[in-house]
Amino acid sequence: MHKRTTFQVAATYVGAVMGAGFASGQEIQQFFVRFGRLGLVGIAVSALLFSFLGWVMIDLQERWRVANYTVFFEGLFGRRLGRTLDWLVSALLLVGMVAMISAGGALFYEFFGQPRWLGVVLTAGLMVLALWFKGEGVLWINSALIPLKFLFCLGIGLAAAFLAHPGEGEGLPVYRSHLINHWLLSSVLYVSFNLTLAMVVFASLGKEVRQTGARTGAAVGGMALGAFAGVIGAALLRFPEVNGLEIPMVAVAGKLGDWPAFFYAAVLWLALATAAIGNAFSLTSRMVATGRISYTAAMTLLVGVSLAFAGVKFSSFVGLVYPLFGYIGLVVLPTLIYRWRKS
Numbered sequence: 001m002h003k004r005t006t007f008q009v010a011a012t013y014v015g016a017v018m019g020a021g022f023a024s025g026q027e028i029q030q031f032f033v034r035f036g037r038l039g040l041v042g043i044a045v046s047a048l049l050f051s052f053l054g055w056v057m058i059d060l061q062e063r064w065r066v067a068n069y070t071v072f073f074e075g076l077f078g079r080r081l082g083r084t085l086d087w088l089v090s091a092l093l094l095v096g097m098v099a100m101i102s103a104g105g106a107l108f109y110e111f112f113g114q115p116r117w118l119g120v121v122l123t124a125g126l127m128v129l130a131l132w133f134k135g136e137g138v139l140w141i142n143s144a145l146i147p148l149k150f151l152f153c154l155g156i157g158l159a160a161a162f163l164a165h166p167g168e169g170e171g172l173p174v175y176r177s178h179l180i181n182h183w184l185l186s187s188v189l190y191v192s193f194n195l196t197l198a199m200v201v202f203a204s205l206g207k208e209v210r211q212t213g214a215r216t217g218a219a220v221g222g223m224a225l226g227a228f229a230g231v232i233g234a235a236l237l238r239f240p241e242v243n244g245l246e247i248p249m250v251a252v253a254g255k256l257g258d259w260p261a262f263f264y265a266a267v268l269w270l271a272l273a274t275a276a277i278g279n280a281f282s283l284t285s286r287m288v289a290t291g292r293i294s295y296t297a298a299m300t301l302l303v304g305v306s307l308a309f310a311g312v313k314f315s316s317f318v319g320l321v322y323p324l325f326g327y328i329g330l331v332v333l334p335t336l337i338y339r340w341r342k343s
Contacts, residue, residue: 001202002213003174007316009202013054014224015274016198022161023153023271025242025249026234035183036237040186047226049191053333054218056340057199062214063343069203069282076147076335085332088202090286092325093279093304094179096197100129100276101306104151104269111265124219124303130138130277131284131299148159149267149274150228156264157231166251180323191327196329199336201278270326277308 021027032039065074071087074082101123108119180186202218235252242248252265280302287298 005211005213006217006220008264009058009214010221010224011147012201012223012278013050013218014228015152015203016278017050017194017225018150018228018271021322022229022232023149023249023268024247025236025244026254027190028229029236029243029248030322031180031186031330032183032229032233033236035186038183039186039267040230040233040237041182042190042230043226046191046229048245049188049220049222049224050195052116052223053191053195053336054198054222055215056194056336058202058215058218060336060340060343061203066203068285069200070286070289072073072199072255073302076332076339082286085328088325088328089196090283092321093198093200093283094302096323097276097283097302104276105270107247107265107272109267111262111319119269123269123276124306126304127277127280128274128303131281138213149270150224150240152267153249153271154228154231156256156260157228157235157249159260160252160255161231164252172229175255183285188330189323192333193322193326196325196332197278198331199280203282214334262300268281293306340342 010326028043032042035042060075063076064072066075070086073085073089077085101120105116105118105120108122109116112119130317141313144335179253180189232249236242236248239255240253244250245251247265247268250261250265250268254261280299283302284295286299287293287301288295293301311314
């Protein structure tokens with residue numbers, strides 16, 4: 001039982017962070033690879049922070065018996081500031097959910113040669129399936145899909161790094177956000193942004209993660225994130241000709257042949273689907289907690305909003321919105337440690 005909880009929490013942690021931006025290589029390119037080999041050091045720093053802060057986050061949520069992220073933020077910052085952060089995070093979750101579903105449409109169109117609407121509908125359909133079973137559904141779908149995409153993407157990255165031959169050229173210019181200008185700051189911002197999202201997912205799961213083994217699962221999940229980010233970073237450094245692409249890791253997989261690229265794109269779809277599920281469940285739980293809307297109505301509303309929007313360009317989204325919310329999250333990290341030490 002404890003091992004299952006550890007595994008589920010670790011998988012959910014990886015799923016909360018490892019969205020389309022992560023598995024596509026776009027986030028790793030923006031936050032780490034642009035700094036060269038120092039970026040790999042930054043990945044190691046981020047892995048340690050993910051593990052430690054993940055443990056702290058689960059421990060606090062267990063002590064406070066958190067049922068949704070509004071309660072958790074109010075516990076961290078008090079009612080007034082907690083509500084402000086609540087609204088900011090809700091906006092971030094909504095934008096992220098819409099981006100993931102829109103990206104599903106773009107992926108089906110660009111890499112599978114299928115209609116854009118098919119990718120949007122299938123991504124939204126998988127999200128609805130997971131949401132239908134509520135918290136247990138989120139945990140189980142992450143437990144089933146996260147190891148698959150983690151192992152496959154890790155395998156492709158390692159195989160490309162060691163077996164494929166680099167091409168010629170330096171690729172396209174990489175979008176460089178003016179909000180990030182140092183590798184260490186970039187590492188902290190990356191953890192800050194993603195930990196806030198993971199915090200929201202775990203807080204929304206409530207009693208599902210208040211079990212023995214959950215804290216260990218968060219620590220294991222943090223190290224797994226670091227290992228995977230390190231492989232992606234090394235692969236992108238080895239193949240500079242993929243710089244500037246919207247989904248550089250599919251191009252890296254293409255170094256091994258058409259089929260590895262095809263399957264990597266398929267696994268990438270699972271990555272963005274699980275990220276959309278985590279965001280949608282957190283938002284649904286938040287809306288239900290107001291007492292003004294039922295779970296089914298909230299779920300239906302969110303799916304409708306997602307289907308109403310077009311795709312989002314990853315490079316500008318990752319380079320601008322993610323660091324911005326990372327700076328906002330810098331308030332969260334020290335407060336999280338302070339409250340943990342105090343309690």
